[in-house]
Amino acid sequence: MDVKIGKPINIAIDDLTRVEGHGNIKIRIENGKLAECVWEVVETPRFFEVMFKGLSIEMVPLLAARICGICSISHALASARAIERALEIEVPGPAQKARLLAKHAETLQSHALHLFFLVAPDFLNAHSVIPIMETHPHVVETATRIRGFANMASDLFGGRTTHPMVIKVGGLTQIPRKRQLKALAKDLDATIPYLSDAFDLFKTFTMPDFIRETEFVSLKGKREYPFIGGDLVSSDGVVKKEDDYLAMTNEYFVDFSNSKFSRLSRESFSVGALARFNNNYELLHPKAKEAAAELNLKPGVHNPFFHNLAQLVECVHVMYESKEMITALIDSDITQHETPYRIKRGEGVGAVEAPRGILYHHYRINEAGKIERSDCVIPTGQNHANIYYDLHKLVEKLIADGKEEEISRLAQMLVRAYDPCISCSVH
């Protein structure tokens, strides 16, 4: 495309592809200046906060899972945790381990789907993974192996890959038997070598050069890289208790989006793999730190395209940590899968690091064990404002560099880097 400065440019990307859900990018450039740039979230809402109302707590994690087909395990876990904290239920140790393993399986499955199916085509000049099956069979083989293990693990710990029925208030319906755990450990050993193939591939991709400083929000780990519960932290120095999540999310409305937007210390903040990496780098598995070094990735990264690389580092982390946890679980008492509980009035918050960032469920429960009020704040919802301001800065930079013809492609890649889960954000 031959673009002369001064000539108005209109870029309209309706229904951005290779993302979950429906979103549009609209950019208008007049007299060589950015006149309009919006990230429209047009997904139709389902009103989960209403759907929960009046439901028995027993059914709530099952419904919560249906907020999102990709991160259903995270929703079920955040939901169960919120209820458990409201009713002061302590989940038995082995069940906590099995839950984290389910969580890791989802993280791996989701990151690998994003990296290989949604992101890689941009760098391999393809419109989807389908032609890549022919041109780069090895890439697809790597994805298949990694996701194959992740599927096997989520089948085992969640009951299936999407919409787990095993996660319940008080723990899990069951913990896999030793024999199954051993088979899984064996598959994991056979899968780990494929990680280096994934790294070899991503090292050949050059992430676009773009920086916009922002605030990163995540769980604050104590001894472990955090995924389930604990304090909340931002890279601008805000620290809050889990129950105080509203002070972190500050949702507000914008007229071009069916999803609410969020802000904290600045105009926007970012959640997800890069936020976790930046805020909790020290707690990564040593193998994951090595992997980060191999990619020249150090904490304090403000290039949003590096979400992709942070996800790759997390794949390493969850695989190695899963290995250790499966071994530990084999030796623990798997009959300890749930704690019986009594119904009472209560209120609780559950925060979980979903693949795309920190997720909160909050319920008020009445004396009959039914939901009176609920609130869910979704990772992509928290990222929308950051995506919006990133898009502005990216387009302005490309205009300044005289690279208008790159705008459409890079704007799409930018949004995709956040791995947005749009239908989830408009729950």
Add this chain to the structure above:
Amino acid sequence: MKYLGITLERPKIGVFGFTGCEGCQLQIANKEETLKNLFNSIEVVNFREISSDGCDDYDVAFVEGSITTESEVTRLQKIRNQAKILVAIGACACLGGVNNLKSRFPLSDVVKEVYGMHPVDTGPVRRLQDVVSVDIDLPGCPISKSEFEWLVRNLVLGIKPQFPQYPVCVECKQQLNSCVFDMGMMCLGPVTRGGCNAICPRNRFGCWGCRGHSEEANFESLMRILRERGFEDEHISERINFFNAFNGIL
């Protein structure tokens, strides 16, 4: 392939999402081991979630989700006009699914509760068949990959797909699973259509009817058993209405 009087070779397919969680679409892309074979027998020409190639020349449309806005009605009608065969995938598309839980409240309250005064376009929850004619319902929440592949094979070979009509109980017993009733849990397996290999009871959780009701489902005897076992009507009703699968019998 010849089905519904239509002949197709390596059918072109499109996958579309409406109001739902995209979990059903995800099942299609999942379990890559068989993806290559699948893509050899069909040509995916429109699948926004995984591909940037958007082409409106497809023979079979797989449609996920319920219909909740007028713009969705228009979009679905366009798909219906184009597709020779339209398959509803998943409980949201076939039954209304969990989306229907919002219908327990007046629509104006629903919007106010989540969005306050912020205007949002939404309407009642409709199944696809409430809006256009649907050729095949592929049930489940989510659909299963293997059943999807089985359906595609049938379509390619021109065989009319025969879904199981027997209840989940049959598959559960075939697998010598211990009945969750004996563990004090509720299960809708006796009245729910099989085909999922009783995946929930196998994981020690009672069926809650995501696949819709089986043929000749005997609700009276189910209700008798449930009441005998001490489950309260309110509790039973919550189970039965979860996926909107049993036409609100309770």
